[in-house]
Amino acid sequence: xxxxxxxxxxxxxxxxxxxxLATGVDEGRLLDEIRALQSIRSGYVVQIYDVIADDxxxxxxxxxxxxSGKDLSDWIGKLDGDEFNRFGYxxxxxxxxxxxxxxxxxxxxxxxxRVSDAEQLxxxxxxxxxxxxxxxxxxSDIGTSGFMAPExxxxxxxxxxxxTSAIDIFAFGSSMLLLSEGKLxxxxxxxxxxLPCNALDFHSxxxxxxxxxxxxxxxxxxxxxxxxxxARRLRAEFKRVLLHNRHRALINIxxxxxxxxxxxxxxxxxxxxxxxxxxxxTGDAFVALDVDGDVYVNNTKVDRGxxxxxxxxxxFGSPQLQAxxxxxxxxxxxxxxxx
Numbered sequence: 001x002x003x004x005x006x007x008x009x010x011x012x013x014x015x016x017x018x019x020x021l022a023t024g025v026d027e028g029r030l031l032d033e034i035r036a037l038q039s040i041r042s043g044y045v046v047q048i049y050d051v052i053a054d055d056x057x058x059x060x061x062x063x064x065x066x067x068s069g070k071d072l073s074d075w076i077g078k079l080d081g082d083e084f085n086r087f088g089y090x091x092x093x094x095x096x097x098x099x100x101x102x103x104x105x106x107x108x109x110x111x112x113x114r115v116s117d118a119e120q121l122x123x124x125x126x127x128x129x130x131x132x133x134x135x136x137x138x139x140s141d142i143g144t145s146g147f148m149a150p151e152x153x154x155x156x157x158x159x160x161x162x163x164t165s166a167i168d169i170f171a172f173g174s175s176m177l178l179l180s181e182g183k184l185x186x187x188x189x190x191x192x193x194x195l196p197c198n199a200l201d202f203h204s205x206x207x208x209x210x211x212x213x214x215x216x217x218x219x220x221x222x223x224x225x226x227x228x229x230x231a232r233r234l235r236a237e238f239k240r241v242l243l244h245n246r247h248r249a250l251i252n253i254x255x256x257x258x259x260x261x262x263x264x265x266x267x268x269x270x271x272x273x274x275x276x277x278x279x280x281x282t283g284d285a286f287v288a289l290d291v292d293g294d295v296y297v298n299n300t301k302v303d304r305g306x307x308x309x310x311x312x313x314x315x316f317g318s319p320q321l322q323a324x325x326x327x328x329x330x331x332x333x334x335x336x337x338x339x
Contacts (some may be wrong), residue, residue, distance in 0.1 A: 001029050001127050006066060009049075015066040016049060027058065029127050034062055036103045036129035044094030046114075046124045067122045072110035072175075077182025081208045083119075088176055089238035090121040090339055095172055096231035098123070099165045104130050106163075108171035109147045110178065120339060137162050146178070146189040147171040151225055153192035166225030172234070173200075173220025180205045188221070195223045210241045239337055245283045246335040251314075253328055260286060271316040271326040277302060279330075286332065294318040297330075310334060 005018045021030050037048035050063040072087070079087065091113060098105055105112075106128035114122045128143075130136050137160045141153055149163070149170035156162055177200065178184050185199035200221045202214035209217075216237050222228050245262040251269055252258070258267045260281045266289065270276040275293025279286055288295075288306040295302040296315040308314075310332045317325035 007063075009063075015068075017064045017066050018052070018061050019064060020061040030059060030062060032129055033126040034059070035131070036098075036105075036126040037062075037064070040098055040101045040103060042094055042097035044090055044121055044123060045098060046122055046126075064124075065122075067114035067116070067124060069114055069116040072113035072115055072121065072179070075115070076110060076179055079179050079207060084176070084180055084207055084209065085213075085238060085241050086119070086339060087115075087121060087179065089235065089242055089337060091123070091175065092172055092231050092234045092238060094121065094123045095168050096235045099132070099168070099231050102132050104132050104136055104163070104165050105168050105171075106130060107143065107147075108168050108175060109144055110175055113175075132165055136164060141191065145191055146184040146193075147174045148191065148193070149225065150192045150195055150223060164225055165231070166228045169220050169228045169231060169234070170225075172231070173217055176217060177202065177205070180207050195221060197221070210244075213237050213241050240284055242337050243284075243335050247281070247284075247286075248333045249279075249281065249286050249308075250331045251279070251328060269314065269328060271328075274316040274321075274326055277314070279308065286330075308332070 002019045002022055007016050007018050009016050021027060034048065034051060037046065046067055047065040048062060049065065051059050052061040052063065054060050075083070075087070095105065095108065105123065105126060107125060108123070112123065112125040114124055116122070141148065141161065143152060147170070149167040151163055152161055152167060154161065174184060174188060185197055187194040187197040188200060200218065202209055202217040203211065216229055216234060219227065219229050247261065249260040250257060251260070251267060253269050260267055260279060262281070262283065265281045266278065268276060268278050275291070275295045277288055277295045278290040280289040286308040288302050288304055288308070291302055291304055294317055296319070297308065297312045308330055312330050314328050314330050315325050316327070
């Protein structure tokens, strides 16, 4: 739909992309991209710098950030488990931030994702983007086979196709399956795709994946768009996997510092004549494994299976004991995803 030229911004000393509409393409395509990009501020989304108008005031081109590197297609069928998790986290983070701005990309696929030399991902090409809500309609099944959700082939009474941000989730699932397996099943490449499809199963891919993450990714292909996970939920699950076994907690008991982490997974906190709690680090959270007596956190009674919040004060003894209760601090480090 457009002609793209790499140019040099001599004033700011940076490379930029100038995107001009191809002959015969509706100006609305370029306007849709401009509207979408001007509302999004994300480290995972290409940025718009300027627009160019002709003498009549018609917008004829847009100036965008130049994203160096290769596109994500170069990694199809070549990812290992760690790359799958890191790339998946970045891609769905970008999609999540696009959706948070009220925009639907409509063309999520590996060729529309750039990968820098440092393996940082950037989503590009918003030529099909639409605002979510009442304007999320089209009159034709525009898109790439294999990445198009089934609802994109269903016409309403007015002969239009209505859709939500869930179409980007379907496309994300297809993108991640293609990256891991090198190809997509025939049933998902049909127009419309045939669902359910047994071959759409992340539990069976050739690279090792966390089983809960695999189950959630399978939900990207649900026929009902309302049942697919949100990008925000997918992002949280990828984050959980990336941070597995990287947390550390410190609990002070009787003036002694006790650490909980991947090497020291269990600690027993006990105050004589009051209560005892055994805390276990699961790799994702710090959980009460066993409780004897009255133990409270933020006025909530701690029972077996209780998940400790990031930082808190653990109270030993029932509230009725008042000044006779004892307290210890429980502090958890919050590691971040390093991309």
